[in-house]
Amino acid sequence: MSRLLVDADAIRALAEILTDTGLTEIEIAEKDNRIRVVRAASPVAHAVPAPAPVAAAPVAQPVAPAAPVADLSKHPGAVTSPMVGVAYLAPDPSSPPFVTEGQQVAAGQTLLLIEAMKTFNQIKAPRAGTLSKVLIESGEPVEFGEALVIIE
Incomplete structure (x- = not known):
């Protein structure tokens, strides 16, 4: 009968990485x-405000429906994350970013880095165009398939 060996230190280290990066799985x-360590998403508590006393019935104003939030990963110019990791917009904190909004980019040009398992992976422009929007902040954790930038 084989015996399963569990490396508790490795599990603790992975759990700490999840906590530090805000990721849910590694x-x-x-x-x-x-x-494999998976962290359950923390439950969101919703506060229910107490009803305010009603003095007089005001005339209800029509409210315009809220515009739906567009899924930017479906945008035709979206460059999505190929992996889970931490995104960096510059090669190091003292350097300027690889690209900025409004800049023309060439196909294959480095847009940003994603650090995964202590390895920095270059995310390159899939095609030439204008970088119209940077959707992430440097040092922010990203998920697989998350929209990173938009190239028009």
């Missing part, structure tokens, strides 16, 4: 061993 694999 997995590592080495040879025949695989460790």
Whole structure:
């Protein structure tokens, strides 16, 4: 009968990475061993305000419906994250960003970096165009498929 060995220190380290980065899931694999740590999303508490006393019935004004929030990952010019990690807009904190909004970019030009498992991965422009919008902040955790920038 085989015996399962659990590396508690590795699990603690992965859990700490989840906490530090705000990610909800992380997995590592080495040879025949695989460790996956998933953190449940914290429940959101909704405060219900107490009803205000009504003095007189005001005439109700028509309210325009709120515009739906567009899923920017579906935008035709969206460059999405190919992985989970931490995004950086510059090669280091003292350097200028790789690109800025309004800048012309060439196909294959580095737009940003995503750090995953201590490895920095270059995210390159899939095509030439104008960088119309940067949707993330430097040092922000990103998820797979999340829209990072828009190229028009």
